[in-house]
Amino acid sequence: MAGNTPLQRHWWQDALIYQVYVRSFADSTGDGIGDIEGIRSRLDHLDSLGIDAIWLNPCYPSPQQDHGYDVADYFGIHHEYGTLADFDALLADAEQHNIKILMDLVPSHCSNEHEWFQAALLAEPGSAERARFYFRDGKGDGNEPPNNWRAAFGGSAWTRVNDRDDDGQWYLGTFTPHQPDFDHTHVDVKQHFADIFEFWFDRGVAGFRVDAVAPTGKHPDLPDQPPVGADVGILDITWINPYTVFRPEGHDVWREFRSTLESYELRHPGRDLMMVAEAYAVRRPELVKEFTQPDQFHQMFSFDLMLSPWEKGSIELALRDPFEILNSTGVAPAWTLNNHDIQRIVTRLGKADAHLPESWTNNNLASSGAAIDLELGARRSRAMTALIFALPGSLYLYQGEELGLPEVLDIPADYREDPIFHLTDGAEVGRDGCRIPLPWNTDVSTSFGFSKPAADGSVGEPWLPQPAGWGTYALATAEDDDTSMLELYRTASDARAEFAIVQPLRAEVLDLGHDLVGVRRGGIVIVVNVTMQPVAVDLEHPELSIARPVFSSEPNEMHTPGVIPANSTVWFAS
Numbered sequence: 001m002a003g004n005t006p007l008q009r010h011w012w013q014d015a016l017i018y019q020v021y022v023r024s025f026a027d028s029t030g031d032g033i034g035d036i037e038g039i040r041s042r043l044d045h046l047d048s049l050g051i052d053a054i055w056l057n058p059c060y061p062s063p064q065q066d067h068g069y070d071v072a073d074y075f076g077i078h079h080e081y082g083t084l085a086d087f088d089a090l091l092a093d094a095e096q097h098n099i100k101i102l103m104d105l106v107p108s109h110c111s112n113e114h115e116w117f118q119a120a121l122l123a124e125p126g127s128a129e130r131a132r133f134y135f136r137d138g139k140g141d142g143n144e145p146p147n148n149w150r151a152a153f154g155g156s157a158w159t160r161v162n163d164r165d166d167d168g169q170w171y172l173g174t175f176t177p178h179q180p181d182f183d184h185t186h187v188d189v190k191q192h193f194a195d196i197f198e199f200w201f202d203r204g205v206a207g208f209r210v211d212a213v214a215p216t217g218k219h220p221d222l223p224d225q226p227p228v229g230a231d232v233g234i235l236d237i238t239w240i241n242p243y244t245v246f247r248p249e250g251h252d253v254w255r256e257f258r259s260t261l262e263s264y265e266l267r268h269p270g271r272d273l274m275m276v277a278e279a280y281a282v283r284r285p286e287l288v289k290e291f292t293q294p295d296q297f298h299q300m301f302s303f304d305l306m307l308s309p310w311e312k313g314s315i316e317l318a319l320r321d322p323f324e325i326l327n328s329t330g331v332a333p334a335w336t337l338n339n340h341d342i343q344r345i346v347t348r349l350g351k352a353d354a355h356l357p358e359s360w361t362n363n364n365l366a367s368s369g370a371a372i373d374l375e376l377g378a379r380r381s382r383a384m385t386a387l388i389f390a391l392p393g394s395l396y397l398y399q400g401e402e403l404g405l406p407e408v409l410d411i412p413a414d415y416r417e418d419p420i421f422h423l424t425d426g427a428e429v430g431r432d433g434c435r436i437p438l439p440w441n442t443d444v445s446t447s448f449g450f451s452k453p454a455a456d457g458s459v460g461e462p463w464l465p466q467p468a469g470w471g472t473y474a475l476a477t478a479e480d481d482d483t484s485m486l487e488l489y490r491t492a493s494d495a496r497a498e499f500a501i502v503q504p505l506r507a508e509v510l511d512l513g514h515d516l517v518g519v520r521r522g523g524i525v526i527v528v529n530v531t532m533q534p535v536a537v538d539l540e541h542p543e544l545s546i547a548r549p550v551f552s553s554e555p556n557e558m559h560t561p562g563v564i565p566a567n568s569t570v571w572f573a574s
């Protein structure tokens with residue numbers, strides 16, 4: 001049985017996991033949309049990185065209003081991506097590479113095309129069909145929403161059912177009107193998700209990345225949100241609502257999920273299953289501890305480091321809370337520097353202040369006038385990558401970061417797909433810039449190798465446009481360059497297996513002085529120089545007195561013993 005304990009080591013506690021955004025990974029049919037068969041064709045690449053598991057962004061049947069996070073059917077594969085038979089073939093091939101598969105589970109809401117919701121729309125107020133969701137009467141004569149809650153992607157969280165005079169009800173969609181929220185207190189909803197777990201575990205998946213944990217529980221009375229300050233952004237209002245974010249009611253949901261998972265393990269000895277929670281509990285270790293109790297999630301993403309600017313104090317702070325939780329509870333952090341919602345790190349760390357834009361949706365960086373030095377961003381990204389590869393816990397990579405892909409900032413408005421862009425009338429540019437289809441080679445005619453031509457030789461335009469120079473970052477280009485980001489990732493993966501994973505699941509932040517970040521993990525010490533100049537580390541320091549450098553983010557610059565190159569990371573081992 002899986003558990004959160006330092007006494008037993010599970011595969012997922014120090015796994016290297018690769019996030020695949022299916023639409024943008026590899027297209028096997030020439031239609032410009034990535035698919036399951038495309039993933040199968042690139043397993044050798046993932047194997048070369050030492051990947052233990054693949055996390056698939058939602059690939060269930062969906063109208064794609066939010067590119068899969070609006071699920072119409074939790075028991076199938078979206079037709080643009082393939083079939084269940086294709087998925088089973090992926091599982092089989094991945095197993096041959098010793099790679100597991102994690103699904104992305106969306107419990108907070110479904111698509112408005114889900115059969116349950118369609119039935120609810122046709123049903124009467126107070127019906128059993130509507131009880132599975134949050135249907136409520138409008139205020140006054142029914143023409144006003146039930147409360148003042150705002151949607152995460154803009155506008156009211158409530159949508160009027162229809163224009164019938166006899167139906168004044170509204171339904172709740174915390175993200176968009178296309179994504180109605182489930183009421184997880186309903187017995188049908190509980191059983192629905194238990195069935196989902198059974199279905200995918202029976203097929204052979206190893207666990208779930210659970211989406212949108214924060215707003216899944218709701219205050220039963222659905223009261224008005226307290227007034228917010230004028231400085232709160234339009235997309236941030238939702239995330240400070242005390243009646244829908246990080247609610248105690250959510251814990252009941254996760255306990256149900258964990259119970260279902262462990263029941264399956266008991267009936268299938270040898271399966272080591274897991275759930276990792278997606279929630280931005282940055283600088284809130286108490287929340288991480290709440291959600292990773294032994295009867296809830298096995299892990300929770302540690303986003304603190306991903307959101308940290310490139311400075312000593314911030315990086316140290318981003319490390320201390322996860323280390324304290326790990327050392328006191330045995331819950332291994334789930335580290336990441338990139339994902340499908342956040343501006344890519346090469347661009348982020350290429351700014352002078354290395355902060356994310358004020359909005360989490362990457363708002364208007366292209367027009368802000370912010371100077372971006374991609375060469376500097378790539379160097380800092382290499383250093384941050386070398387740091388997290390040494391840390392205790394699992395590591396989640398986002399497709400393309402191993403190629404050093406930057407954020408694409410200049411997507412024309414007519415080509416943008418993110419609902420955030422459209423629901424805010426372009427005030428927020430959204431997340432398309434980190435979702436551009438991958439470049440595998442320099443062949444422009446096949447969208448830089450993203451698309452395999454169809455039987456008639458045709459190749460459709462990719463679903464999001466690739467920049468003209470995208471081939472510069474292609475896998476084929478990187479493989480011929482021993483100084484590439486790809487080579488760093490492969491070397492870091494090898495070093496991790498040799499030096500880091502064999503160390504205990506414990507770590508501490510060290511005081512090495514200067515502008516150096518120091519971390520001890522067992523017999524290795526990791527040193528990060530966050531300055532623009534080389535810094536000499538004191539090799540007589542008790543932590544380093546018998547150590548030797550074994551890995552560097554900039555190996556070609558390690559000429560002087562004890563000198564850490566600018567914007568770089570070095571591992572020392574006894």
